[in-house]
Each structure stands twice: as C-alpha cells, then as structure tokens.
Amino acid sequence: MIMHKSEEILEGLYINIVENKKKAVSLLELKLTEESAEVKELVKKELVTLKTGNLKLTKEGEPEARDVVRRHRLAERLLTDVFDMKGLCVHESACEFEHILHRGIDEQICRLLGHPRTCPHGSKIPEGKCCKEKGIKDTRVISPLSLLKPGEKGKISYIQADDQAKLQTIMAMGVLPGMELSLLSNFPSYLFKLGNSQFAVDETIARQVFVRITK
Amino acid sequence: MKAKKIIIAGNPNVGKSVIFNAITGSYATVSNYPGTTVEVFRGKTKINGEEFEVIDTPGMYSFVPVTEEERVSRNIIFAEKPVLVIHVLDTKNIERMLPFTLQLIEAGLPVVLVLNIMDEADRLGFKLSTKILEEQLGVAVISSIGTMGKGIAGIKDKIAAYASLEPSKLKVSYEPAIEKFLLTSGLGRLRSLLVLQDDTEIIESVKKEQKAKYKELEKEIDKLKKKYSQPLSYIIALTRQHTATKIVEEAKEKKGRVLENFSETLSRLTMNAFSGYVILFLVLYFGLYKFVGEFGAGYLVGLMESKVFGEWIIPPLANFIKHALPQKWLQDIFINDYGIVTLGMRYAFAIILPIVGTFFFVFAIIEDTGYLPRLAMLIDRIFKKMGLSGRAVIPMVLGLGCGTMATMVTRTLSTKRERLIATLLLALAIPCSAQLGVIMAILTTLPVLMMIWLVIINLVFITAGILSTKLIPGEPPVFFMEVPPLRLPKISNLFVKTYTRMEWYLKEVMPVFLAVSLIMWTADYSGLLKLAIKLTAYPLSALGLPVSTATVFIMGFFRRDYGAAGLYDMSRNGLLNHNQILVGIVVMTLFLPCIAQLIMMIKERKLGTAMAMTGVVTIVAFGTGYILNLALNIFRIVL
Ligand SMILES: Nc1nc2c(ncn2[C@@H]2O[C@H](COP(=O)(O)OP(=O)(O)OP(=O)(O)O)[C@@H](O)[C@H]2O)c(=O)[nH]1
Ligand SMILES: [Zn+2]
Ligand SMILES: [Zn+2]
Numbered sequence: 001m002i003m004h005k006s007e008e009i010l011e012g013l014y015i016n017i018v019e020n021k022k023k024a025v026s027l028l029e030l031k032l033t034e035e036s037a038e039v040k041e042l043v044k045k046e047l048v049t050l051k052t053g054n055l056k057l058t059k060e061g062e063p064e065a066r067d068v069v070r071r072h073r074l075a076e077r078l079l080t081d082v083f084d085m086k087g088l089c090v091h092e093s094a095c096e097f098e099h100i101l102h103r104g105i106d107e108q109i110c111r112l113l114g115h116p117r118t119c120p121h122g123s124k125i126p127e128g129k130c131c132k133e134k135g136i137k138d139t140r141v142i143s144p145l146s147l148l149k150p151g152e153k154g155k156i157s158y159i160q161a162d163d164q165a166k167l168q169t170i171m172a173m174g175v176l177p178g179m180e181l182s183l184l185s186n187f188p189s190y191l192f193k194l195g196n197s198q199f200a201v202d203e204t205i206a207r208q209v210f211v212r213i214t215k
Numbered sequence: 216m217k218a219k220k221i222i223i224a225g226n227p228n229v230g231k232s233v234i235f236n237a238i239t240g241s242y243a244t245v246s247n248y249p250g251t252t253v254e255v256f257r258g259k260t261k262i263n264g265e266e267f268e269v270i271d272t273p274g275m276y277s278f279v280p281v282t283e284e285e286r287v288s289r290n291i292i293f294a295e296k297p298v299l300v301i302h303v304l305d306t307k308n309i310e311r312m313l314p315f316t317l318q319l320i321e322a323g324l325p326v327v328l329v330l331n332i333m334d335e336a337d338r339l340g341f342k343l344s345t346k347i348l349e350e351q352l353g354v355a356v357i358s359s360i361g362t363m364g365k366g367i368a369g370i371k372d373k374i375a376a377y378a379s380l381e382p383s384k385l386k387v388s389y390e391p392a393i394e395k396f397l398l399t400s401g402l403g404r405l406r407s408l409l410v411l412q413d414d415t416e417i418i419e420s421v422k423k424e425q426k427a428k429y430k431e432l433e434k435e436i437d438k439l440k441k442k443y444s445q446p447l448s449y450i451i452a453l454t455r456q457h458t459a460t461k462i463v464e465e466a467k468e469k470k471g472r473v474l475e476n477f478s479e480t481l482s483r484l485t486m487n488a489f490s491g492y493v494i495l496f497l498v499l500y501f502g503l504y505k506f507v508g509e510f511g512a513g514y515l516v517g518l519m520e521s522k523v524f525g526e527w528i529i530p531p532l533a534n535f536i537k538h539a540l541p542q543k544w545l546q547d548i549f550i551n552d553y554g555i556v557t558l559g560m561r562y563a564f565a566i567i568l569p570i571v572g573t574f575f576f577v578f579a580i581i582e583d584t585g586y587l588p589r590l591a592m593l594i595d596r597i598f599k600k601m602g603l604s605g606r607a608v609i610p611m612v613l614g615l616g617c618g619t620m621a622t623m624v625t626r627t628l629s630t631k632r633e634r635l636i637a638t639l640l641l642a643l644a645i646p647c648s649a650q651l652g653v654i655m656a657i658l659t660t661l662p663v664l665m666m667i668w669l670v671i672i673n674l675v676f677i678t679a680g681i682l683s684t685k686l687i688p689g690e691p692p693v694f695f696m697e698v699p700p701l702r703l704p705k706i707s708n709l710f711v712k713t714y715t716r717m718e719w720y721l722k723e724v725m726p727v728f729l730a731v732s733l734i735m736w737t738a739d740y741s742g743l744l745k746l747a748i749k750l751t752a753y754p755l756s757a758l759g760l761p762v763s764t765a766t767v768f769i770m771g772f773f774r775r776d777y778g779a780a781g782l783y784d785m786s787r788n789g790l791l792n793h794n795q796i797l798v799g800i801v802v803m804t805l806f807l808p809c810i811a812q813l814i815m816m817i818k819e820r821k822l823g824t825a826m827a828m829t830g831v832v833t834i835v836a837f838g839t840g841y842i843l844n845l846a847l848n849i850f851r852i853v854l
Contacts, residue, residue: 121444164413164446165281169629169695171452172276174311178456188488189592189605189694196307196339196471200486200592202604202694 004099006038007068010047011098013057014065019124024054070126071106072098073119078109080120081142081157081212114143114210118160140213145183145190146206153182154211162208170205181211218259218268220295221374224288224319225303226312227274228699230331232256233361234303235271238371242715243271245708246582248609249697250274250627253284255291262375270295278318279412279448282629286416292324298377301370303329306336306358307471309343313459314452316352320383322405327373327380329366330358335700341471348466353383362705387458389451392442400432411436412448478701485589485701495590502577503615503651508659511573512652519565532556544740553735559728562780563721570652571616571720575713578616582712583704587612588696595694601680602636602687604628604694610637614645617720618812621645622819632689638820639683642812643832644676646804649776653783654800664797664854671801675839723811724774731773735766744769754837758798759844763790767799774809793854798844805836 012030016022027050032039034050042048047061057065075097101109107130110116115131118124138147142157156177159170174194175181181194190206192199201209223231227249235243239258244251256271272291273284280286292300300319304312309330319326330336330343345356355373359366373380388394393411400407402421409417410432422429443450484490533550540546550557581587587609595605607628614621618641625637646654658665684691738744748765755764767785771778782799785791791799816825847854 159449164448166693167446168277168279168448169281169693171449172279172281173695173697174276174308174314174456176453176456178453178460179311184483185486188486188491189595191486191592191698195311196341197305197311198698200588200595200605200694200696200698202595202599204691204693205695 003038003041006041007099009038009042009055010057010061010065011068011072013048013055014062014069017057018062018066024051024056027053027055030055066126067106068098070128071101073123073125074098074106074109074113074116075101076119076121077113077116077125081113081116081210108139111138112141114138114140114147116142116160116210118162120158142210142212144207145181145192145201145209145211146186146203148183148186148211148213150183150185152213153180154213155180157210157212160208160210166205166208170209173199175199175209180214218266219377220297221267221269221299221301221377222292222295222297223269223271223301223303224292224315225274226276226305226315227251228697229274229303229305229312230361231274231303232271234301234329234331234359234367234370235269237361237364237367238374239269242711244712244715246579246587246712247585247699247702247704248582248587249699250284250609250624251582253624253626255287260371260374262371265375267374270297275315277315277452278322279409279414280416283626292319292322298325299327299374299380300324301327301329301374303331303361305332306330306343307332307339307341310460310463313463314455316354317385317387317455317459320352320354320385321387321408323382325377325380325382326354327370328352328354328356329370330356331361331366333358333365334360334363336471339471339473340469342467342469343463344466344468348462351385351462351465353381353385355380387455389454392439393447393451396435396439400435401428402432408451411439412451413446482589482698482701485586486592486698488593491589491593495593498581498586502581503574504655506577507570507573507648507652508655511570512656513659515569515573516566516652516656519569520561524561524565529557529561547739548733548736553732553739555729555732558735559732562777563724563728566653566780566783567649567724567776568717568721571648572713572717574616574648574652575716575720576709578613579709579712579716580704581612583702583708585699585701588698591694591696592698599692599694600684601640601677602684602692603633603640603680604692606694606696607633607637610641611645614641614647615651616648616716618642618645618647618809619723619815620716620719622812622815625819628692630690630692632687633692635687635820635824636680636683638816639828639831640676640680642816642828643679643805643835644672646672647776647809649774650779650804653776653779654804657779657783657786657796657800661793661796661854664793664800667797667854668800668804671839671843672804675805675835679835727774727810728777731770731777734773735770757844758802758837758840759848760795760799761791764795764799768803768806771803771806775803775806776809778803778806794844794847794852797854798840798847801843802836802840805832805839 009030013025016025027033027039039050043050046058047064049056049058079093079097107128110128110130116125148154156175156179158177159167179194181192184191184193184198189200189202223235225231228247232243232245232252235256235258236245239260241258243256252271252273258269260267260269270291272288275285275288278289280289302316302319316326316328330345345358348356357366357369357373359370389397396411397404397407402410406417406421410421440447485494536546536549547554549555552558591605591608594608598605598607609627610621610624613624621641622638625634628634628637658668735744738747747769748762751765751768752762755762755768764785767778767781770781782796782803786796813825813829816828
C-alpha cells in the first residue's frame with residue numbers, strides 16, 4: 001500500500017507524461033521538495049526516478065499510475081451516473097474515492113458501469129482487463145446499448161461524445177439522457193424502442209449510448 | 216403582389232408531403248420511410264381568394280443541420296420569409312418532436328403546429344388536450360389525419376388567418392450562464408444559440424459580418440464551453456427536451472399503451488436475421504421475378520410488341536408513310552431500321568415502359584409499407600464492408616428502378632464518402648429496371664446464363680465496393696435510422712405515385728429516343744455509322760462479339776436499356792450464340808449509365824468526379840467482358 005498523497009503524485013505524472021506527452025514534471029510544479037515523504041516513498045519503491053528536481057515514471061511506475069487514473073475516473077463516473085452527483089463536487093469526492101477502490105473493486109465497478117470509456121469530463125479512462133471480455137461476468141447497473149440483452153429496458157444515462165457530429169445526429173433524433181428505451185434485438189443491427197418509435201443503429205452508435213438498466 | 220409563402224416543415228416521415236398535397240392539390244411523393252422528399256417542392260393554393268405559395272421541405276430533426284437536405288430545409292426557412300411555418304409532427308411521438316416546435320418559436324417564426332397521424336395515436340389510446348398545448352406553446356394547434364383528409368380545412372383556416380396570428384411568447388430558459396451569453400452577445404437569441412451549438416454556417420456568416428467582434432465572442436464561448444463537461448449543444452438540447460416534456464405532461468390526458476399486434480410481429484420478422492432474408496427472397500421472387508419479370512417483361516411486353524405495335528400501329532402507319540412519302544430516305548426517318556416509330560417509340564413504349572411501370576408499382580408497394588428501412592437494418596452489416604451504411608439500401612433499390620432518381624437520392628447519405636461510393640456503384644453495377652427487365656426477358660429461357668450473370672454482377676458490385684472503401688479516404692459510415700411502423704399502402708397513392716414516376720420517366724426518355732433515332736438515321740446516311748461500326752468492331756471482336764452488335768453498343772451509349780433492347784432483338788432473331796449473349800449482357804449491364812444519369816452525376820458530384828467515374832465504369836465494363844470471354848475460350852465452355 002502506498003500513501004494517498006503518493007497516489008495523487010502518480011496520477012499527476014501519468015496525466016502530464018503519458019497523456020499530455022511531457023518529458024518530465026518538476027518537483028516545483030507539484031509544490032514538493034526532495035525531502036517530501038511521498039517522493040521518498042515513490043523513489044524507494046522504484047515507481048519514479050528523480051533527477052535534478054524532475055520526476056519521471058519508471059517502467060513499474062507507469063502501470064501503477066495508470067491504475068490510479070483509471071480508479072479516479074471510474075469513481076467520477078460512479079458518482080455521476082449512479083449517485084447523480086454534479087459539478088465540482090464530483091472531482092473532489094472522486095479524489096477521496098479513488099483510494100478506496102482497490103484492485104478487484106475497480107473491476108467490479110467498471111463492470112457495474114458497463115465499461116465506460118471516458119470520465120464525465122471527457123478524459124479517457126485507461127482500459128482494464130475486464131473491458132476486453134465484452135461483458136460476460138458483468139453485474140450491470142449501467143450498460144452501453146451494445147451490451148444490453150434483447151428485452152431489457154432502461155433510462156438513457158449519458159451519451160458518450162467522442163465525435164461532435166455523431167453526437168449531434170444521435171441527439172437530433174431525440175435520443176437524449178432521461179429518455180426510456182428498450183432493446184428489441186441486437187442482430188443484425190441494434191433495434192430499440194424509444195417512446196412510440198423504433199430506431200435501428202449500428203454497433204458504433206450502440207456503444208455510445210449508456211443506459212441505466214431498469215428491467 | 217407576390218403570393219405569401221407558407222412553409223411545411225418537420226421531422227422526416229410525419230406526413231408533410233401528404234398535407235402539402237392535400238392543401239395544394241399537386242403531388243409530392245409520399246412514402247413510408249424517412250427521407251422521401253429530397254428536394255423542395257412548391258405548389259400554389261387559393262384560400263378565400265388569396266393566393267399562397269406552399270413549400271414542402273425535406274424532413275429534418277433539428278435546426279442544426281447534419282445532412283445536406285436538412286441544410287437545404289433550414290436555409291429555406293430562413294431565406295423565404297414565410298408568413299407561416301406549419302410544423303407537422305407525429306402525435307404519438309410528440310414528446311420527441313416538440314423540441315423542434317420550440318426551435319421554430321425560438322427563431323421568431325410564426326408557427327402553426329399540426330398533430331398529424333392522430334389515428335395511430337388514437338389506436339394507442341394516447342390523448343392530448345390541444346387547448347392546453349395551445350396555451351402552453353402560444354401557437355395554434357390542429358389535429359389531423361393527413362391520409363384521410365381530416366384537419367386539412369382547419370389548417371387552411373389558419374393559413375387564411377395568418378395576419379391575425381400572434382407571435383408566441385414562450386421562451387425556453389437555459390442554464391443561467393448560457394442565458395447570460397444570449398443576452399449579451401448582441402447577435403440575437405437565435406443566432407447566439409446556433410453559434411453555441413457550433414453551427415459552422417452561422418459562425419462563418421457572423422465572422423464575415425463582424426470580424427473583430429467575433430474574436431471577443433469566441434473567448435466568451437470558450438469560457439462557456441470549459442464550464443460544462445459536455446458539449447454545449449448537448450446541454451441546450453437537454454434543456455429544450457425538458458421544456459418539451461413538461462409541456463406534454465401538462466397536456467397529456469391519457470397515456471398510451473403498448474400494442475403487440477400482427478403488424479408488430481410481422482415487423483420483427485422482417486428484421487430477424489433468418490426470417491428477414493426469407494422475406495427478402497420472397498419479395499424479390501414475387502415482386503421482381505414474377506411481377507416485373509414474367510408479367511411485365513414477359514406478358515405485357517409481348518402484348519405491346521406483337522399486338523399493339525406489331526399489328527395495330529406499325530403496319531397501318533408504314534402503309535400510310537409509304538404512300539405519303541415516296542423517298543426511301545424520308546420513310547426511314549419514321550420506319551424501318553432506325554425509324555422513330557419502329558425503333559424509338561417501339562423500344563420506349565413497347566419494351567421499356569411496361570417493365571418500368573410494373574417495377575415502379577412494386578417499388579411503390581415496398582416504399583409505402585415501410586419495408587425499406589427494415590431492409591436497411593437487415594443489410595447494414597454487409598453494406599459496411601463496402602463503405603456504405605444500411606441507409607444506402609434506399610438509393611440502391613431505387614436504382615433498380617431508375618439510376619437517375621437514385622443518384623439524386625444519394626443526398627440522404629450523411630457523409631461525402633458514402634455519397635461518392637453510392638454514386639459509383641449505381642453507375643457501375645446497378646442495372647435500372649428497363650435494362651433489368653429486358654435482360655430478364657432475354658434470360659428467362661436461359662437459367663444457366665441468368666445465374667452466371669447474377670454472380671458476375673454481384674461480384675463486381677462487391678469488389679468495386681470493397682476497393683472503393685480502401686481507396687477513398689474518410690471516416691467509415693455510421694448507421695442510424697428511424698424505423699416507421701409497417702403501414703397498409705393506400706391504393707390511390709400507389710397508383711398516383713407509379714403514374715407520376717412513369718410520367719417523369721417518359722419525359723426523360725422522349726427527347727432521348729427521338730434523338731437516338733435521328734442520330735442513328737443521320738449516321739446511317741452520312742456513312743458515320745459505318746465508320747463507328749468499324750471502330751467498335753475491333754474492341755467488340757476482342758469480346759468475342761460479332762460486328763453486328765456494334766450498332767447495339769452505339770445505341771447503348773445513349774441509354775443502356777436501348778442497348779439491352781437491341782440485344783433482345785438480336786438474340787430473339789437467333790443472331791447470337793449463348794456465349795455472346797452472356798458477354799454482351801454483362802458488358803451492357805456494367806456499361807456507362809444513360810445520359811440522364813450522367814448529367815445527374817455531374818450535377819450532384821461535379822464534372823471531374825463524374826468523368827473519372829465514367830472512365831472507371833467503361834474500363835471495368837469492357838475489362839470484365841474481355842476476361843469473361845477469355846475464360847470461356849480458354850476453358851472451352853460452350854453455354
Ligand atoms: N396512419 C396515417 N399515416 C399517415 C398520415 N399522414 C401520413 N401518413 C403516412 O406517413 C408516411 C409518410 O408520409 P409523407 O407525407 O411521405 O411524410 P413526409 O413528412 O413528407 O416525409 P419525408 O419527405 O421523408 O420527410 C406515408 O406512408 C403516409 O401514408 C396519417 O395521418 N395517418
Ligand atoms: Zn474527470
Ligand atoms: Zn471494464
């Protein structure tokens with residue numbers, strides 16, 4: 001187990017170095033010194049290297065940091081989608097929450113949420129092992145339309161927005177959060193009922209509509 | 216004084232064209248699938264002595280356009296300065312469609328709301344109070360059943376009273392931060408909203424008008440965007456939807472129930488991966504093979520040719536002309552080999568028209584039942600391999616009727632890449648009904664040839680599709696489509712639609728058939744034909760075809776179906792062996808589209824692209840014929 005503070009450093013390093021492609025992060029930026037306990041811990045565990053005041057992730061440190069980021073963003077999703085929290089509160093609570101979600105639990109939550117691919121702010125959630133299995137062992141409270149079983153009902157929770165134009169088309173048809181839908185069939189295309197009309201969509205779109213299952 | 220303008224707008228497939236037809240007495244095509252109307256239709260009507268111009272627009276889901284025809288509709292609404300916009304919606308889906316009314320009201324337009332397809336809402340037991348709706352929305356609301364003419368009088372009354380309609384005072388209130396921007400941007404509420412929703416067209420126009428100011432606004436917009444985790448258009452749409460839902464809740468008197476009836480069961484069967492294909496096969500077998508092939512191309516063509524033309528028209532006319540015009544060269548304009556009557560009219564009316572007519576009739580049934588969107592959903596996965604979404608099934612099937620119409624309908628596809636691929640495939644591997652019918656007439660007695668021909672055309676279709684996906688850059692297509700309920704076609708609509716399309720077709724064919732006859736006649740007498748035959752004889756012999764097919768291919772250059780009809784004549788007279796028939800038909804199927812389709816291609820896809828496609832099509836057509844002939848020779852196959 002490493003300290004909460006250390007986990008947050010790893011998180012910061014991951015975002016800066018892996019996602020934003022910076023070379024390294026200086027201690028100054030993180031308002032830390034070489035003497036800080038967290039830094040010492042991380043260096044000792046060989047998760048980071050420290051050179052002339054700059055921090056870098058080691059080979060072992062990177063997956064560790066990735067997991068922290070994953071937990072943070074999953075926590076954000078959980079708080080918004082299941083507990084209906086909004087705004088700044090989400091981020092703060094998630095910061096607390098992420099430390100509780102340890103390995104195994106984060107997988108459970110990921111399954112519960114239908115393997116979301118982005119956090120509510122649109123940042124990518126690093127993929128876990130469970131995400132590749134395509135929902136075989138899922139508990140499923142929230143699920144993308146593509147993993148719903150025919151006959152299941154739900155309320156649209158959110159629509160993943162990695163492409164403006166696509167989002168626009170989905171929304172324009174009146175497929176919006178809060179609307180109830182039920183999946184009629186999932187092959188050869190996804191056919192669902194919303195209000196009194198039926199829509200056919202392909203897998204690309206079905207993977208973007210996340211539904212809170214009501215049965 | 217110019218006629219006041221009335222615009223009919225709304226979601227796709229809600230009955231706009233039905234209402235347009237009822238008001239104006241003209242005919243805009245009515246079909247049971249989203250995206251029937253791809254062009255703006257204009258008609259006139261006189262109410263209480265005042266003349267109005269009524270405009271039917273392509274359906275659109277929202278004010279921020281996604282597809283090309285949505286853009287057309289939106290711009291028409293802005294540009295035409297209508298005195299009234301009639302928003303037609305499908306009552307049972309009012310909750311989903313009301314946000315569009317709110318957008319129209321937001322745009323400051325004078326709106327009348329028409330709750331159409333009331334019969335289906337009634338059947339579901341869904342009841343609304345129009346009075347409460349009127350109060351809440353601040354606009355006039357009328358219920359209607361377009362197909363039965365109910366409510367049309369009410370709509371006409373509102374049109375007549377356009378001057379006294381008060382503008383709605385309804386205002387959707389957005390999140391405070393957005394509201395603040397709307398108030399302070401100085402662009403007005405509507406344009407500010409559109410700018411926030413990333414409407415490129417509006418942003419461009421604002422930029423042009425006030426460059427400096429836009430820079431400032433951009434900063435504000437960026438700030439707003441950062442404030443929310445979702446795109447602004449999403450937030451705006453949500454607020455609008457909440458407002459709409461609230462209004463519907465107020466007005467709702469009775470909640471509908473879910474119906475599980477026969478039509479729902481049938482609908483599911485058409486979309487099931489197994490039964491769907493069985494149904495597709497039945498539709499093709501009975502619709503195309505039995506009705507168009509055997510009845511149209513077999514029975515009707517026979518009747519028209521041997522009876523109507525062979526006995527009633529040509530002999531007396533020939534007799535008359537022989538007496539009236541003593542010179543042979545003058546006689547030849549009307550009768551004999553390239554005569555207007557014996558070649559042009561006979562091909563157009565006796566061979567092609569019965570086939571096209573029966574096809575359009577079958578196609579109308581397919582359209583009006585709502586089968587096409589179901590086919591689209593069934594076939595999407597397969598079409599994806601060719602860079603097309605299931606939606607492209609509509610132009611493709613329509614292309615079996617008339618490639619020219621179909622090329623126009625590619626507008627409903629949402630990406631440029633998809634439109635390009637669809638246009639190419641239409642030009643290359645989709646034979647139009649005229650051609651298809653003639654080919655079937657030749658091949659019905661030769662089932663083996665028919666199978667080989669089918670396999671080759673499908674192979675070319677699939678290969679061309681797969682290759683163009685690889686070669687043409689761009690995003691892969693996505694598929695989404697509203698699937699309307701299965702409906703029983705209205706007989707009168709079937710006939711009117713078939714008639715309108717046949718009329719359209721004849722108008723297109725008439726000048727061409729006159730021209731072809733005259734050109735062939737001139738060429739024949741000037742010696743040009745001999746030269747052209749000589750020039751084509753060499754490439755044709757490479758295909759293993761006799762010199763006598765040259766004229767057929769020269770005619771095929773003007774219209775593929777004429778070429779096919781020429782082959783039909785030759786094969787019936789025993790001038791071709793089976794190998795030659797197969798090669799000839801394959802080349803003719805793949806060959807250049809008719810001139811009208813080429814013109815449409817140029818119009819829709821620009822000259823350069825159209826020409827490039829023509830080149831590709833010609834090479835593929837003759838290349839395939841060459842290889843086929845070579846293969847037949849090498850393996851010494853005699854069919
Ligand atoms: N039951 C019923 N069907 C209707 C009514 N009005 C229209 N329809 C049917 O709805 C379908 C669509 O009608 P259109 O007039 O083509 O619709 P549109 O809004 O012009 O459609 P697009 O041009 O595709 O945007 C057709 O099959 C009509 O027969 C109605 O009041 N009741
Ligand atoms: Zn986040
Ligand atoms: Zn997962």
